[in-house]
Amino acid sequence: MRKIVAGLIGVVFIVTIGVFAIPEPDPFPAVPLPELGDGPITLRVVRAINPRFDALTEAEFEEVLRQTVDLVQFHFGLEVQFERGEDYDVSELMKLNPPAAREDAIGLTYELPDPSRAPMRLAGMIARALENGQSSIAEAVEVLGPLIPGAAEMDVDDLALAIAEVWANGLRRWQGLRAQDRRPVIDFGINHQKAIWDVLGYGDLPFEIVMTNQLIASAELYGFYPGLAKLGGLSLGSTAFSRSSSLGTFGMVSTFFLVNDLGNLSNLGPNQIIHDPSVIRENALTLTHEIGHMLMHLGHPEGKPGCIMSAAYLDVQSAPEVPCPVNSEPAMIPGAGPFTIDRKLLESVTK
Numbered sequence: 001m002r003k004i005v006a007g008l009i010g011v012v013f014i015v016t017i018g019v020f021a022i023p024e025p026d027p028f029p030a031v032p033l034p035e036l037g038d039g040p041i042t043l044r045v046v047r048a049i050n051p052r053f054d055a056l057t058e059a060e061f062e063e064v065l066r067q068t069v070d071l072v073q074f075h076f077g078l079e080v081q082f083e084r085g086e087d088y089d090v091s092e093l094m095k096l097n098p099p100a101a102r103e104d105a106i107g108l109t110y111e112l113p114d115p116s117r118a119p120m121r122l123a124g125m126i127a128r129a130l131e132n133g134q135s136s137i138a139e140a141v142e143v144l145g146p147l148i149p150g151a152a153e154m155d156v157d158d159l160a161l162a163i164a165e166v167w168a169n170g171l172r173r174w175q176g177l178r179a180q181d182r183r184p185v186i187d188f189g190i191n192h193q194k195a196i197w198d199v200l201g202y203g204d205l206p207f208e209i210v211m212t213n214q215l216i217a218s219a220e221l222y223g224f225y226p227g228l229a230k231l232g233g234l235s236l237g238s239t240a241f242s243r244s245s246s247l248g249t250f251g252m253v254s255t256f257f258l259v260n261d262l263g264n265l266s267n268l269g270p271n272q273i274i275h276d277p278s279v280i281r282e283n284a285l286t287l288t289h290e291i292g293h294m295l296m297h298l299g300h301p302e303g304k305p306g307c308i309m310s311a312a313y314l315d316v317q318s319a320p321e322v323p324c325p326v327n328s329e330p331a332m333i334p335g336a337g338p339f340t341i342d343r344k345l346l347e348s349v350t351k
């Protein structure tokens with residue numbers, strides 16, 4: 001009898017679980033791959049100008065877009081067309097950022113400690129990214145090895161701390177630079193912080209692409225890439241979720257570094273990416289790279305710096321001429337580099 005009761009309880013228990021065990025929704029679902037259709041893909045593009053810094057001229061900007069159309073066709077076999085929207089002042093654009101997104105971004109941005117203290121929180125984030133495979137140790141050693149003696153022999157924690165030091169020292173270098181107006185390139189605002197751009201798509205953005213002359217250089221407690229650390233947190237471009245984009249993401253390209261002359265920056269690391277007079281081409285390559293992320297969610301192939309989707313594509317003096325065809329390797333399979341949505345944040349800004 002007892003057995004039967006126990007059995008019955010078991011049945012009731014199972015049935016109860018069957019009824020109530022609705023799986024929790026994924027807190028960070030992936031942005032679906034966009035459906036591209038057959039015709040040309042229209043991308044709405046705007047500029048966001050910080051009047052303190054030099055920017056591409058209108059003619060240069062139009063030429064960047066023209067070259068990008070050809071590059072996207074060449075590298076991805078896709079036809080894109082651009083639809084220009086009104087220019088923004090960077091500070092006006094940032095007003096589209098919902099307060100909750102802004103708050104999240106500020107919380108995820110790492111404030112550098114006094115130079116006498118080690119950047120431990122940043123090192124902890126890097127160590128986790130290396131340990132859980134979100135970032136590859138081999139790639140970190142390849143990219144940052146020249147700046148970190150003995151990198152290949154270090155354990156993960158020591159390597160992460162050494163990388164964090166490189167990142168922090170590079171960012172301090174940015175903080176010490178002055179623009180043509182003699183004021184620091186990083187002023188009291190937060191528009192140079194990558195996180196504030198990454199969450200912008202939680203606002204209602206009337207574009208798929210924004211090109212800005214704003215310097216973006218910072219450190220944040222998520223999304224570690226070796227190239228980011230090497231250049232003191234400098235961001236040339238990024239792609240992130242956008243709730244109003246026809247593709248589900250928006251791309252940002254910063255022209256700051258390629259347009260503004262700040263003198264010799266060689267102590268920010270080897271393989272400096274600035275190399276005049278190909279500014280227009282460099283910007284077009286960066287935009288093409290981001291479009292590869294946006295249209296097909298491609299990843300970053302490793303050990304192929306000549307490939308447009310390589311994280312090191314601009315390190316190659318001869319810009320990528322050899323296409324790495326779509327589907328030619330794991331990182332070039334559509335969906336290899338997915339983007340996530342912060343469900344809670346999205347719900348809070350759309351309710």
Ligand SMILES: [Zn+2]
Nearest residue numbers: 289293300311
């Ligand atoms: Zn990329």
